[in-house]
Amino acid sequence: MKRFTRLFMELDRTTRTNEKVAALRRYFAEAPAADAAWALAVLTGRRIRRAVPGARLREWVAERSGYPLWLVEECYDTVGDLAETLALLLPDPDTGAEPPSLHTIMDEWLAPLPGAEDSEKRRVVERAWGCMDESERLVFHKLLTGGFRVGVGRKLVTRALAQEVGMEPAILAHRLTGRWAPTPETYRRLISPDAEMRDAGRPYPFFLAHPLSDGPEALDGGPEAWMVEWKWDGIRAQLIHRDGEQLLWSRGEEVITPAFPEIGEAAGALPSGTVLDGELLAWESTGPLRFAELQRRLGRKRPGPKIRREVPARFLAYDLLEAEGEDLRRLPQEARRRLLEALFEELGVREPDDGPIPVGWAGGLPLGLSPLVEAAGWEALAELRASARELGVEGFMLKHRQAEYGVGRPRGSWWKWKVEPLTLDVVLLYAQKGHGRRASLYTDYTFGVWDGEELVPIGKAYSGLTDREIRRVDTWIRRNITERFGPVRAVEPELVFELAFDQVRPSTRHKSGLALRFPRMVRQRTDKPVDEADTLESARRLLAERP
Amino acid sequence: MVIRTDAGLYVPEADVYVDPLRPVHRAVVTHGHADHARRGSDHYLAASSGVGILRKRLGDEAPIEGIPFGERRTLGRAVLSLHPAGHILGSAQVRIEVGGEVWVVTGDYKRTPDASAETFEPLRCHTLISECTFGLPIYRWPEPDGVFGEIERWWVENAAEGRTTLLCGYSLGKAQRLLAGLLPFVQGGGAPGTILVHGAVDELLPAYRAEGIAFPPTERVSVETAREHRGTALVVAPPSAAGTAWVRKLGPVSVGFASGWMRIRGRRRRRSGDRGFVLSDHVDWDGLMATIDESGAERVGLTHGQTGTALRYLTEERGLDTFAIATREGDT
Structure with missing residues (x-):
């Protein structure tokens, strides 16, 4: 625990990538495999189940420190990070005991907690407090509450470990994809230069695209060099058939086959040793259902016949990553596309259906070939993009014809060109302090639109402003607070912001009856008086046309 | 009353x-x-x-x-x-x-x-x-001795890597506290370089010396002294100096802030310095x-x-x- 805490503090206090890599390398060089396995899991974003609710921890800290609960809450409001607040409030440990190793804490202290009685949970937490200093407690609280973020991405951790053990980062990244148990044995196999990770079900790391903020005109090679695909609004997924096992992996690297059994069954029709990259969609006759429908399916471990009938799932393939057990990712994009099309020929692909975007389906299967977009040049593509919203897609994917299927999100060969966002001019109603780096600034805003004489909340946003703008708005907020509800501050309805979002949907949870998807601030409309902000009526007009 | x-x-x-x-x-x-x-x-x-x-x-x-x-x-x-x-x-x-x-x-x-x-x-x-x-x-302050130990270790590490150490604190009070607090370290021979002070800090030192406060030897930062001691010096300057063009003359730097606000991680990170030292007046x-x-x-x-x-x-x-x-x- 001491070593891992030191790593945490080193990563936390530097913004220099090479220092972070050096700290990680030092850790992995020194740590025993059992600890390194857990550190790797935690730092690469493994979600740990929250063993103790935050409210309970606040109560325990209040009792232990002798402060009233409301004071603990106020401190939390200022610090913005629960794990840190609690560490700052606890009295110094009274024993000279040393904390155990990271793996002991994870395997023996925390693992049994989720099902345990409250008294047992408290005993473990008190025991930890008794042997840890302030920084160790901070790290412990982060592990305990399941929220572990420390300014290093998965990619950086992978790179550092790969450097340390002298292997290709791409190979390590692949081995780290999907499920692996944080045990010393697994760790040794992960970093072994020659060990074959015999886990037939493992997906490839998803290759991701950067958003294209301006038009595609500036892209290298002109339109001929690029392949254009529709960007469907579903769940990016890999469908695998290897050695009789059929698995569907979401981009979040979770197996979702049980929620979509029809897709898993369909994968059985693929030759063994096949991996498809594609999009999972809820599909009705000739087009996709809205994303919320798909989410209904995602939440169910074993979908019954009713929901399967209401929300039929389909998988649209974009790319072929593996055929006959061979990794094809180094082949050029267009070669992989040809192989993908050939595979669908073999599966007996039918004539495209007559949907707004015609899709050819493999005979009798919920597997389709996502069609390429045919447009004569960038201008024609831009025109087509304007209609993307009605077609039920998010925009386009632009893939260089020579692109490999890479790892992570390097710039240059894959771009996503999304539909222009929708916008509304909205009024700032409530503000709340942010978390982490922005913990002492009001950065989380709730906005409203006019409904007659009244402003009704329509959505929240916390991104889009520069640090300078945030500080300015923060200063304004502090001077214009009208009411307090816990950490939330109501402010004078005076500031107008242009809010961009991808979609408006009906919602039963919001008073306005609407919910915005992916809202973000474009700018403050200092030129616009508050009574000229948009109305609920104008927001309703933007409701998604899609079924 | x-x-x-x-x-x-x-x-x-x-x-x-x-x-x-x-x-x-x-x-x-x-x-x-x-x-x-x-x-x-x-x-x-x-x-x-x-x-x-x-x-x-x-x-x-x-x-x-x-x-x-x-x-x-x-x-x-x-x-x-x-x-x-x-x-x-x-x-x-x-x-x-x-x-x-x-x-x-x-x-x-x-x-x-x-x-x-x-x-x-x-x-x-x-x-x-x-x-x-x-x-x-x-807000509970750690023992200043420990904080000075951290500052001193940081200076030594920076000097080993050829980086100038820029330590920021208010020009009146904090800066002099830092200097006086570093005196035992300097006298003990631990300092890896010279201490340079920003003009706003330097100006106030005579008023302190007149009251019998002892400081380690310092030189005022100038283009010449910055060049001469680049990579090993510890520079004491007001926080407003960090993030300005003035810093460039120090060469590659590691920037630290000494303040009570550094107790909070979010503040520390937002300050965009390399280190935050919890030292409050x-x-x-x-x-x-x-x-x-x-x-x-x-x-x-x-x-x-x-x-x-x-x-x-x-x-x-x-x-x-x-x-x-x-x-x-x-x-x-």
């Missing part, structure tokens, strides 16, 4: 203002920071050891009268005396006694050790008006509680910072009679 007016805290019995916000006839000034010492009053009373600093701020001609700590001065119906606050050199608490009733205005103060300032003196009183810049229990939560306890006061007024929270705590948990005092424009 002490009332709040538009010009700041006023003691009618003595016809004197404490740290007035605008020019008045007679002012008692607790210390030389700009939000406490303002130009233009007819007469200033301050602790003798702080007069040199005040002159740098208020001008050589300012009508400042210094009195030794503890000396009782009768003003009208009141007896007034100044007592060490430990905030910076010559910083004072103001004790006012009228007919057996005692009020104390702490001014800014701290209770942790500081080689460049007098040691805080706890005072008994009936009514205490204390600063409350860090009025939450999350204000009282922390435990110190505030100790001061209140030791004063024996029945009434406690708080000023600066998150007073609401601390006041509620003192009222509900300690059963004290409390009040908030706005002493700065914008304070509520």
Whole structure:
């Protein structure tokens, strides 16, 4: 625990990538495999189940420190990070005991907690407090509450470990994809230069695209060099058939086959040793259902016949990553596309259906070939993009014809060109302090639109402003607070912001009856008086046309 | 006995203002920071050891009268005396006694050790008006010795990697505390390089030396000294200097900030320096509680910072009679 805490503090206090890599390398060089396995899991974003609710921890800290609960809450409001607040409030440990190793804490202290009685949970937490200093407690609280973020991405951790053990980062990244148990044995196999990770079900790391903020005109090679695909609004997924096992992996690297059994069954029709990259969609006759429908399916471990009938799932393939057990990712994009099309020929692909975007389906299967977009040049593509919203897609994917299927999100060969966002001019109603780096600034805003004489909340946003703008708005907020509800501050309805979002949907949870998807601030409309902000009526007009 | 007016805290019995916000006839000034010492009053009373600093701020001609700590001065119906606050050199608490009733205005103060300032003196009183810049229990200061150890290790590491060390703290008070605190390290031969000081810091050193405060040898930062000591020097500068073009002449730097706000990780990260050192010249939560306890006061007024929270705590948990005092424009 001491070593891992030191790593945490080193990563936390530097913004220099090479220092972070050096700290990680030092850790992995020194740590025993059992600890390194857990550190790797935690730092690469493994979600740990929250063993103790935050409210309970606040109560325990209040009792232990002798402060009233409301004071603990106020401190939390200022610090913005629960794990840190609690560490700052606890009295110094009274024993000279040393904390155990990271793996002991994870395997023996925390693992049994989720099902345990409250008294047992408290005993473990008190025991930890008794042997840890302030920084160790901070790290412990982060592990305990399941929220572990420390300014290093998965990619950086992978790179550092790969450097340390002298292997290709791409190979390590692949081995780290999907499920692996944080045990010393697994760790040794992960970093072994020659060990074959015999886990037939493992997906490839998803290759991701950067958003294209301006038009595609500036892209290298002109339109001929690029392949254009529709960007469907579903769940990016890999469908695998290897050695009789059929698995569907979401981009979040979770197996979702049980929620979509029809897709898993369909994968059985693929030759063994096949991996498809594609999009999972809820599909009705000739087009996709809205994303919320798909989410209904995602939440169910074993979908019954009713929901399967209401929300039929389909998988649209974009790319072929593996055929006959061979990794094809180094082949050029267009070669992989040809192989993908050939595979669908073999599966007996039918004539495209007559949907707004015609899709050819493999005979009798919920597997389709996502069609390429045919447009004569960038201008024609831009025109087509304007209609993307009605077609039920998010925009386009632009893939260089020579692109490999890479790892992570390097710039240059894959771009996503999304539909222009929708916008509304909205009024700032409530503000709340942010978390982490922005913990002492009001950065989380709730906005409203006019409904007659009244402003009704329509959505929240916390991104889009520069640090300078945030500080300015923060200063304004502090001077214009009208009411307090816990950490939330109501402010004078005076500031107008242009809010961009991808979609408006009906919602039963919001008073306005609407919910915005992916809202973000474009700018403050200092030129616009508050009574000229948009109305609920104008927001309703933007409701998604899609079924 | 002490009332709040538009010009700041006023003691009618003595016809004197404490740290007035605008020019008045007679002012008692607790210390030389700009939000406490303002130009233009007819007469200033301050602790003798702080007069040199005040002159740098208020001008050589300012009508400042210094009195030794503890000396009782009768003003009208009141007896007034100044007592060490430990905030910076010559910083004072103001004790006012009228007919057996005692009020104390702490001014800014701290209770942790500081080689460049007098040691805080706890005072008994009936009514205490204390600063409350860090009025939450999350603010608990570590031992300064340990913090200096961190600073020293950081300097050595930077020098080993050829990076200049830029340590930022207020030019009056914090900077001198840092310098004086580094003296044993320098004398012990541990320093990997020379200490350079920003002009705003350097200017104030004579006023300290005149009061017998010892500093390690320093040189003022200039293009030449920066070049000469690049990669090994420790540069002490005000926070406003970080992030300006001025830093470029130091070559590759590691930037650290010394402040109580560095106690919070989010603040530390947002400061976008490389390191944050928890070193404050204000009282922390435990110190505030100790001061209140030791004063024996029945009434406690708080000023600066998150007073609401601390006041509620003192009222509900300690059963004290409390009040908030706005002493700065914008304070509520």
